[in-house]
Amino acid sequence: MIYQFGQNGAAFPRRVRVVEVGTRDGFQSQAEWIPTEAKLGVLKGLIAAGLREFEATSFVSPRAVPQLRDGAELLAALGHPPGVKLTALVPNAKGAEAAAAAGIGAMVVFVSASESHNLKNLNRTRAASLEGLAQVRDIADAAGIPMQGAIATSFGCPFEGEVPVESVLMVARAYHDLGIRHITLGDTTGVATPPLVAERVRSLRAELPDLEIALHFHNTRGVGLANVMAGLAEGIDIYESSVAGLGGCPFVPRATGNISTEDLVYLLHECGIETGIDLDALCDVARAVEAIIGHELAGQVMKAGPRLQTAAMDEVRTACG
Amino acid sequence: MIYQFGQNGAAFPRRVRVVEVGTRDGFQSQAEWIPTEAKLGVLKGLIAAGLREFEATSFVSPRAVPQLRDGAELLAALGHPPGVKLTALVPNAKGAEAAAAAGIGAMVVFVSASESHNLKNLNRTRAASLEGLAQVRDIADAAGIPMQGAIATSFGCPFEGEVPVESVLMVARAYHDLGIRHITLGDTTGVATPPLVAERVRSLRAELPDLEIALHFHNTRGVGLANVMAGLAEGIDIYESSVAGLGGCPFVPRATGNISTEDLVYLLHECGIETGIDLDALCDVARAVEAIIGHELAGQVMKAGPRLQTAAMDEVRTACG
Numbered sequence: 001m002i003y004q005f006g007q008n009g010a011a012f013p014r015r016v017r018v019v020e021v022g023t024r025d026g027f028q029s030q031a032e033w034i035p036t037e038a039k040l041g042v043l044k045g046l047i048a049a050g051l052r053e054f055e056a057t058s059f060v061s062p063r064a065v066p067q068l069r070d071g072a073e074l075l076a077a078l079g080h081p082p083g084v085k086l087t088a089l090v091p092n093a094k095g096a097e098a099a100a101a102a103g104i105g106a107m108v109v110f111v112s113a114s115e116s117h118n119l120k121n122l123n124r125t126r127a128a129s130l131e132g133l134a135q136v137r138d139i140a141d142a143a144g145i146p147m148q149g150a151i152a153t154s155f156g157c158p159f160e161g162e163v164p165v166e167s168v169l170m171v172a173r174a175y176h177d178l179g180i181r182h183i184t185l186g187d188t189t190g191v192a193t194p195p196l197v198a199e200r201v202r203s204l205r206a207e208l209p210d211l212e213i214a215l216h217f218h219n220t221r222g223v224g225l226a227n228v229m230a231g232l233a234e235g236i237d238i239y240e241s242s243v244a245g246l247g248g249c250p251f252v253p254r255a256t257g258n259i260s261t262e263d264l265v266y267l268l269h270e271c272g273i274e275t276g277i278d279l280d281a282l283c284d285v286a287r288a289v290e291a292i293i294g295h296e297l298a299g300q301v302m303k304a305g306p307r308l309q310t311a312a313m314d315e316v317r318t319a320c321g
Numbered sequence: 322m323i324y325q326f327g328q329n330g331a332a333f334p335r336r337v338r339v340v341e342v343g344t345r346d347g348f349q350s351q352a353e354w355i356p357t358e359a360k361l362g363v364l365k366g367l368i369a370a371g372l373r374e375f376e377a378t379s380f381v382s383p384r385a386v387p388q389l390r391d392g393a394e395l396l397a398a399l400g401h402p403p404g405v406k407l408t409a410l411v412p413n414a415k416g417a418e419a420a421a422a423a424g425i426g427a428m429v430v431f432v433s434a435s436e437s438h439n440l441k442n443l444n445r446t447r448a449a450s451l452e453g454l455a456q457v458r459d460i461a462d463a464a465g466i467p468m469q470g471a472i473a474t475s476f477g478c479p480f481e482g483e484v485p486v487e488s489v490l491m492v493a494r495a496y497h498d499l500g501i502r503h504i505t506l507g508d509t510t511g512v513a514t515p516p517l518v519a520e521r522v523r524s525l526r527a528e529l530p531d532l533e534i535a536l537h538f539h540n541t542r543g544v545g546l547a548n549v550m551a552g553l554a555e556g557i558d559i560y561e562s563s564v565a566g567l568g569g570c571p572f573v574p575r576a577t578g579n580i581s582t583e584d585l586v587y588l589l590h591e592c593g594i595e596t597g598i599d600l601d602a603l604c605d606v607a608r609a610v611e612a613i614i615g616h617e618l619a620g621q622v623m624k625a626g627p628r629l630q631t632a633a634m635d636e637v638r639t640a641c642g
Contacts, residue, residue, distance in 0.1 A: 003516045006331030006554035120634055161629040191628045193591035194550070195324045221628065222546060222584035222621035223591070229515070229550040233327035254617075254624040263543035270514035270544070296575075300543035303575040307512045307542065308482040313441055 003271040005233050013237040015274045018265060019214060020046055021055040022289070023074075024089060025258055026246025028058065028065050030293065036070045038292050040077050042285060046243060049281035051261075053085045055108060055240065059095035075102045087148065091122065093135040100143035107140050109133050109175075110150040110186070113167040114157035117188070121152065130174040137178050148182040149175035150216070154200060156191035165203050172204055172211070182212040184240060187227070190220020190255065194230035201234045214238035217259045219245065219298065224259035225267055232271070239264060244286040245298030260299035262286050270307070280306070324592040326554050334558040336595045339586060340535065341367055342376040343610070344395075345410060346579055347567025349379065349386050351614065357391045359613050361398050363606060367564060370602035372582075374406045376429060376561065380416035396423045408469065412443065414456040421464035428461050430454050431471040431507070432495075434488040435478035438509070442473065451495040458499050469503040470496035471537070475521060477512035486524050493525055493532070503533040505561060508548070510570050511541020515551035522555045535559035538580045540619065541570060545580035546588055553592070560585060565607040566619030581620035583607050591628070601627070 004011045023039050043054065056078070057071035071088060078086070080103070090096045090107040099107050111129045112118035118126045140147050151171045157163050172183055185200055197215070204213060215231045215238070217224040228239060241264045247257020262282045268275050279301070286302035325332045344360055364375065377399070378392035392409060399407070401424070411417045411428040420428050432450045433439035439447045461468050472492045478484050493504055506521055518536065525534060536552045536559070538545040549560055562585045568578020583603045589596050600622070607623035 003519070003551075005326040005551070006519075006556075009330040009554055010327030116634060156628060158632050159634050161631050190625060193588075193628070195592060198324070198327075220621065220625045221587055222581060223588050225544055225547040226550050226588055229547050230324075230326070233330055235327075256621060260543060266542055267514075267544050267547055271516060300541065300577060304511060304541045307477060307514070309479075310482050311479050313437060313480050 002273065005229075010233045010235065012232045012271055012273055013235060015237065016232075016268050017053055017238045018051060018261060018268075018275050018277060019053040019055060019238060019240040020051050020243060020261055021216070021240045021258060022242035022244070022246045022261065024055045024057055024068065025240075026242035027067050029248045029257070030067055034067065034292060036073050036077065039070070039074055042243065042289055042292070043074075043078055045285035045288065046282070047081050047084055049285055050275070050277040051282070052083055052276065054087065056086045056088055058089035058091075059098040059102075060089060060091050072098060072102045075104065089150075090136060092132060093139060096136040096139040100139055100145060104145060106146045106148050106182075107136065108148045108150055108184075109136055109180075110152055111171050111174075112152040112157070112188075113163045113171055114153040114160050116159035117153045117157050120159065126171065130171070133178055146182075147178065147180050148184065149178075149180040150184040150186050152186045152188045154185035155187045155193070155196045156189065158189045165200055168200055169203060169207055172208055176208050176211070181210060182214065184214040184216050186216045187218050190218035190224070192217055192227045193223065194226060197227050197230040198234055201231065201236060212238065214240060216240035218247065218257060219259045220255040225263065228259065228264060228267065232273075243282070243299070244289040244293075244302060246289065246293070256298035260286070260301070262299050262301045266301045266307075323594065326550075331554045331556065333553045333592055333594055334556060336558065337553075337589050338374055338559045339372065339582060339589075339596050339598060340374040340376060340559060340561040341372050341564060341582055342537070342561045342579060343563035343565070343567045343582065345376045345378055345389065346561075347563035348388050350569045350578070351388055355388065355613060357395055357398065360391070360395055363564065363610055363613070364395075364399055366606040366609065367603070368402055368405055370606055371596070371598040372603070373404055373597065375408065377407045377409055379410035379412075380419040380423075381410060381412050393419060393423045396425065410471075411457060413453060414460060417457040417460040421460055421466060425466060427467045427469050427503075428457065429469045429471055429505075430457055430496075430501075431473055432492050433473040433478070433509075434484045434492055435474045435481050437480035438474045438478050441480065447492065451492070454499055467503075468499065468501050469505065470499075470501040471505040471507050473507045473509045475506035476508045476514070476517045477510065479510045486521055489521055490524060490528055493529055497529050497532070502531060503535065505535040505537050507537045508539050511539035511545070511576065513538055513548045514544065515547060518548050518551040519555055522552065522557060533559065535561060537561035539568065539570065539578060540566065540580045541576040546584065549580065549585060549588065553594075564603070564620070565610040565614075565623060567610065567614070577619035581607070581622070583620050583622045587622045587628075
């Protein structure tokens with residue numbers, strides 16, 4: 001039975017696509033080098049657990065993100081597992097050439113909704129970034145590879161504070177003009193809230209009804225899965241997450257990163273939503289990722305175990321309530 | 322503007338009562354002694370931050386829960402701050418006498434929905450526990466103190482697995498017969514899910530419409546605030562939580578405890594719901610609690626800071642997305 005929000009509330013989608021971004025958004029902030037072999041093992045483990053969509057790496061400057069400098073090598077080693085979609089972040093023509101050569105499944109371009117964040121992240125204005133994407137499109141078209149568009153700081157900016165919905169729509173319109181039909185609203189610094197999710201999704205749908213919308217949340221302020229609930233109530237059926245809750249944000253050193261894939265999948269399954277993912281196998285991978293990183297990560301279900309795991313009564317001293 | 326779940330979804334309540342259980346459910350699992358003075362400081366800080374309802378302590382056996390053996394002393398030192406409601410857990414007649422002597426605002430009795438958990442936690446059957454409450458009621462009535470009823474393992478049992486809604490209703494009916502009109506559904510081991518929240522709340526309301534219902538969630542599997550969203554969609558306006566996300570569960574050593582009060586308040590405020598609480602002041606107390614406990618706690622907002630806190634552009638190296 002699909003969960004329905006409140007007595008007359010929206011029914012949730014029956015099936016959700018979970019897009020794993022751990023090897024990109026999760027690993028990119030890890031200072032210590034993770035061997036390509038280890039990254040490959042994580043991707044293979046996740047595919048074995050039933051995940052079918054990955055933002056696997058970035059074709060950005062190895063100076064800017066040294067951890068992802070092995071993107072081409074990683075993709076070559078992984079090959080083209082059947083039924084699996086692999087995408088990569090592509091900031092410019094150079095990245096697009098590399099991504100095309102790697103035979104990527106889709107190129108993900110990214111521009112921030114906020115001018116300051118775009119300046120900081122890409123060292124140019126939003127207008128200049130968007131203009132530069134025509135070149136990326138030509139390369140993608142020539143290679144027969146679809147483009148997708150991510151909108152960073154879609155729910156707020158670490159330099160400007162609130163980001164008006166109009167700024168999100170402006171970038172979305174430009175993406176649409178470039179022929180992009182899959183857009184991800186990125187909660188770059190973990191400031192999304194349920195009302196903002198509803199507002200942005202509704203506005204985007206009203207203006208560009210032929211878009212496929214994905215949501216990318218961070219759990220920086222603990223409400224990542226509450227935002228997923230808001231997205232589900234709007235009928236959104238694509239969510240990006242990181243295995244084990246990998247990731248982080250340079251603005252908040254002690255904060256957690258992306259929403260955890262296994263906690264997301266747990267929530268979806270418990271709400272009666274199909275994902276095609278084996279949660280137990282996914283938790284095994286999450287624990288392996290924690291071992292690779294070498295310190296405790298934020299994912300909860302990998303630690304707590306299945307909901308209905310039972311203990312023998314003489315095993316435990318209880319004082320709960 | 323109050324958030325509405327989906328286009329035709331339920332509107333959330335305008336105001337929510339946040340019940341702090343950190344000094345009871347949070348502290349009880351701490352092995353190292355927390356001085357009464359420190360506990361008092363936490364309660365006073367929370368009152369100064371605008372919290373008005375507390376499950377402050379337990380009048381249980383000091384052998385069973387040594388950390389809470391200073392309940393009477395703590396309440397005496399706190400006195401009766403105006404507008405503040407202080408409750409305590411009371412397992413039996415002995416506890417009720419002590420609670421009455423301490424001038425508690427309400428006695429909270431507790432029985433598990435699952436027979437095994439009740440046997441383990443209280444060393445007697447649910448029927449025997451419920452029968453024993455007649456004595457507590459007589460003491461409470463004589464002292465003019467209201468009773469409240471908590472139902473432990475309302476969403477699942479660590480020994481039995483699923484708990485049928487009928488078991489929750491059975492305990493609720495017995496409470497109702499004792500004159501209790503405020504019932505808390507306790508997610509003792511963190512197995513509540515949105516559909517179970519909706520099912521249990523709707524069943525309870527249908528059968529006992531004059532009950533005030535409170536929800537008590539743990540974030541053991543990361544979905545505590547998603548469950549709050551489900552509760553809000555059902556119109557529930559009383560939630561129990563622990564400052565800094567204190568608490569834990571003897572069944573899952575690495576798991577987090579109760580939902581964090583400051584993360585809950587952040588979510589509520591962002592959804593346009595009033596609580597009367599000053600979030601910044603609350604986060605100060607949460608950080609102080611972390612210092613008292615001496616290791617990192619699970620609350621997120623106390624670490625990440627306010628949503629719209631902005632940084633200077635030259636302060637931060639960014640590589641987010």
